Amino acid sequence: MSQKNVKTFPQGGVHPKDHKLSADRTVRRLPLPKTVSIPFSQHIGAPAVPLVKAADEVKTGQLIAQSAGFISANIHSSVSGKVKKIDQVKDLTGYKRPAFIIEVQEDAWAEGIDLSPDLVKDISLSPEDIAAKVAAAGIVGMGGATFPSHVKLAPPKDKKVEFLMINGVECEPYLTSDHRLMLEKNEEIMVGIQIMLKALGIDQAFIGIEDNKPDAINLLKETAKKYPGISVEPLKVWYPQGGERQLVKALTGREIPPPPKGLPIDVGCVVFNVGTVFAVYEAVQKNKPLIERVVTVTGPAVKKPSNFWVRVGTSIAELIEAAGGLPDNTGKIVSGGPMMGKALDSADVPVTKGTSGILLLPQTEAKRWEKLPCIRCAKCVSACPLGLEPYLLMALVDRQMLDRAEQERILNCCECACCSFACPSNRPLLDYIRYGKATILKKLREKAKK
Amino acid sequence: MLIIYTILTLSILGVSAAVILFLVAQKFKVHEDPRIDQVEEALPAANCGGCGYPGCRNFAEACVAADDLTDLFCPVGGQECMHAVAKLLGKELSVNDPMIAVVRCSGTFEHRPKTSVYDSAPTCAIAAAVYGGDTGCSYGCLSLGDCVRACKFDAIYIDEKTGLPVVIEDKCTSCGACVKACPRNIIELRKRGPKNRRIYVSCVSQDKGPAARKVCKAACIGCGLCVKACPFEAITLENSLAYIDFNKCKLCRKCAPVCPTHAIMEINLPERKPKEKPVESPQKTTT
Numbered sequence: 001m002s003q004k005n006v007k008t009f010p011q012g013g014v015h016p017k018d019h020k021l022s023a024d025r026t027v028r029r030l031p032l033p034k035t036v037s038i039p040f041s042q043h044i045g046a047p048a049v050p051l052v053k054a055a056d057e058v059k060t061g062q063l064i065a066q067s068a069g070f071i072s073a074n075i076h077s078s079v080s081g082k083v084k085k086i087d088q089v090k091d092l093t094g095y096k097r098p099a100f101i102i103e104v105q106e107d108a109w110a111e112g113i114d115l116s117p118d119l120v121k122d123i124s125l126s127p128e129d130i131a132a133k134v135a136a137a138g139i140v141g142m143g144g145a146t147f148p149s150h151v152k153l154a155p156p157k158d159k160k161v162e163f164l165m166i167n168g169v170e171c172e173p174y175l176t177s178d179h180r181l182m183l184e185k186n187e188e189i190m191v192g193i194q195i196m197l198k199a200l201g202i203d204q205a206f207i208g209i210e211d212n213k214p215d216a217i218n219l220l221k222e223t224a225k226k227y228p229g230i231s232v233e234p235l236k237v238w239y240p241q242g243g244e245r246q247l248v249k250a251l252t253g254r255e256i257p258p259p260p261k262g263l264p265i266d267v268g269c270v271v272f273n274v275g276t277v278f279a280v281y282e283a284v285q286k287n288k289p290l291i292e293r294v295v296t297v298t299g300p301a302v303k304k305p306s307n308f309w310v311r312v313g314t315s316i317a318e319l320i321e322a323a324g325g326l327p328d329n330t331g332k333i334v335s336g337g338p339m340m341g342k343a344l345d346s347a348d349v350p351v352t353k354g355t356s357g358i359l360l361l362p363q364t365e366a367k368r369w370e371k372l373p374c375i376r377c378a379k380c381v382s383a384c385p386l387g388l389e390p391y392l393l394m395a396l397v398d399r400q401m402l403d404r405a406e407q408e409r410i411l412n413c414c415e416c417a418c419c420s421f422a423c424p425s426n427r428p429l430l431d432y433i434r435y436g437k438a439t440i441l442k443k444l445r446e447k448a449k450k
Numbered sequence: 451m452l453i454i455y456t457i458l459t460l461s462i463l464g465v466s467a468a469v470i471l472f473l474v475a476q477k478f479k480v481h482e483d484p485r486i487d488q489v490e491e492a493l494p495a496a497n498c499g500g501c502g503y504p505g506c507r508n509f510a511e512a513c514v515a516a517d518d519l520t521d522l523f524c525p526v527g528g529q530e531c532m533h534a535v536a537k538l539l540g541k542e543l544s545v546n547d548p549m550i551a552v553v554r555c556s557g558t559f560e561h562r563p564k565t566s567v568y569d570s571a572p573t574c575a576i577a578a579a580v581y582g583g584d585t586g587c588s589y590g591c592l593s594l595g596d597c598v599r600a601c602k603f604d605a606i607y608i609d610e611k612t613g614l615p616v617v618i619e620d621k622c623t624s625c626g627a628c629v630k631a632c633p634r635n636i637i638e639l640r641k642r643g644p645k646n647r648r649i650y651v652s653c654v655s656q657d658k659g660p661a662a663r664k665v666c667k668a669a670c671i672g673c674g675l676c677v678k679a680c681p682f683e684a685i686t687l688e689n690s691l692a693y694i695d696f697n698k699c700k701l702c703r704k705c706a707p708v709c710p711t712h713a714i715m716e717i718n719l720p721e722r723k724p725k726e727k728p729v730e731s732p733q734k735t736t737t
């Protein structure tokens with residue numbers, strides 16, 4: 001692994017040990033679950049509006065909930081069977097949200113979906129049709145943010161797009177779903193990139209991959225030779241290299257204007273995760289909606305750390321079972337990686353479009369150490385990739401001084417957790433900042449409504 | 451001579467300065483209603499913000515400016531204080547019943563076992579933002595005491611045995627600070643009731659019956675028995691949750707005994723008489 005002459009972002013960041021336990025495990029397909037529960041809302045934006053009701057028969061790939069607005073996404077059935085009921089189901093947030101509960105009967109697919117493994121290279125659709133197809137397939141950002149992809153593929157007319165950035169960085173420790181996808185679906189990803197380039201009307205794409213995945217870098221470099229306009233860029237192993245802002249800065253040197261308004265498109269870039277690229281390929285070339293994804297199940301004590309192709313709506317408990325069962329000393333079940341993932345209070349939570357991995361942490365690692373007083377060491381300040389002062393933001397939020405926190409650019413925070421990781425006093429910096437952000441954003445939304 | 455000049459100059463200077471000051475004072479006079487001071491004096495000076503204004507002074511200004519006092523109420527001073535203000539200003543006053551903060555959750559440790567361990571920042575607001583709480587109920591009390599920190603009158607504390615907040619009746623001024631602080635909307639301002647007697651549903655869970663019962667033994671399961679039992683139509687059922695309208699409730703006590711989970715609380719009401727066994731009616735003789 002060479003750390004020299006590779007690009008990176010200039011400010012802050014940390015280096016957690018990468019623990020890629022499942023990097024050499026081929027993605028396996030699991031037997032179909034007996035029931036699935038598919039939440040209405042698996043994306044940022046308005047929850048989808050249900051189209052089927054209890055006792056209806058559905059087929060795999062059938063549209064079951066319609067996108068409710070521009071920033072929203074369609075939802076398709078991931079199995080075929082009978083809708084048992086529409087009920088409140090606990091999702092990743094820990095709160096109950098409406099979901100379809102479908103009893104699986106057989107694997108009958110809806111008509112018009114090409115299930116053959118053949119690579120389809122010719123892109124016949126026009127740019128507008130591609131965006132429409134992506135919208136119809138219900139594709140959202142699969143890196144975790146779950147922003148509806150068709151919105152990014154149809155940029156506003158007054159913005160000029162220059163580069164397409166493909167995020168294969170996977171800087172979160174433990175997770176390997178993107179890594180495996182790049183190794184196993186390299187050709188498909190390249191065609192997916194061609195489709196996106198056509199939709200955006202540009203001809204240059206970068207794939208950013210962290211330097212700890214030399215096999216993926218070499219393979220994609222080799223494959224990219226066959227396709228025009230795609231270059232593969234190794235990046236320094238440095239968290240959060242895969243953050244949108246950091247990736248754009250590392251690859252182009254451009255600085256995205258500050259959030260919440262600044263977007264990559266303001267500096268001529270559009271960023272997609274490799275998982276999203278593959279989903280776009282399947283939607284456009286194979287007519288297959290987004291109903292399954294790669295999920296890593298891993299952890300220091302997991303018997304068989306694995307990568308699975310998982311249908312949306314499968315219970316996380318089933319994945320853990322398939323990976324050798326829940327280790328006895330498990331202290332935390334995390335959806336996502338250890339840095340930005342979310343601890344779950346039950347394994348009976350469905351996999352959604354944004355679930356990239358399940359991490360089982362043993363008690364010793366899961367427990368938060370005692371919170372000590374701030375010693376003003378400023379490690380959080382040096383770790384913050386956005387140049388914020390996390391210790392100050394935490395104090396301001398604790399004292400409810402939210403106006404001041406807003407002045408101190410609390411809304412710029414990308415919630416990468418570098419500050420909490422770096423703090424020698426184990427202070428829950430990000431918990432406070434996240435809460436402060438949510439409260440301020442809520443106030444701003446209320447103001448905007450008035 | 452020098453002394454006369456000195457006196458003259460200083461006198462002229464003094465008189466002209468006085469005239470200028472007088473004219474300026476007239477020109478830029480800030481007219482403030484003297485009644486504002488009087489009203490402020492009559493208020494309890496708690497500056498708690500319970501009335502909806504930043505402090506007592508602002509509330510006094512609002513009282514003086516308003517046409518009548520029907521929309522204004524000082525929860526700390528209560529009816530007495532508002533009477534005094536109304537007398538001072540000679541304005542109409544609406545009769546407001548004294549209120550009290552009520553904690554609508556019965557999820558004690560016994561009723562609601564813990565299902566997970568929360569060890570992040572010890573505030574309810576952050577815990578509620580993170581997940582549904584360390585028990586199975588995602589509506590109930592988080593026991594981290596945001597309400598206690600919000601109360602300026604030391605009128606609420608967390609009972610260590612149950613993990614639930616307890617309102618001290620004598621100290622609660624119904625300023626509503628705890629109501630705003632609670633991220634779960636568990637605390638509600640309700641009528642104190644005659645002799646401090648009141649009845650309310652001590653649960654805010656909107657889970658459906660079996661689900662609610664599974665996570666908490668004292669949850670309202672939305673069975674609707676109380677709705678049927680109430681002769682005054684004071685109880686409504688919405689989203690599997692019963693709610694007693696305190697303006698309609700006549701404290702007849704018909705609802706509490708029918709509640710299968712004992713989610714309906716009777717506060718300060720005398721103990722129920724032990725149920726008299728129905729006297730066996732003399733057997734009817736057939737003729």
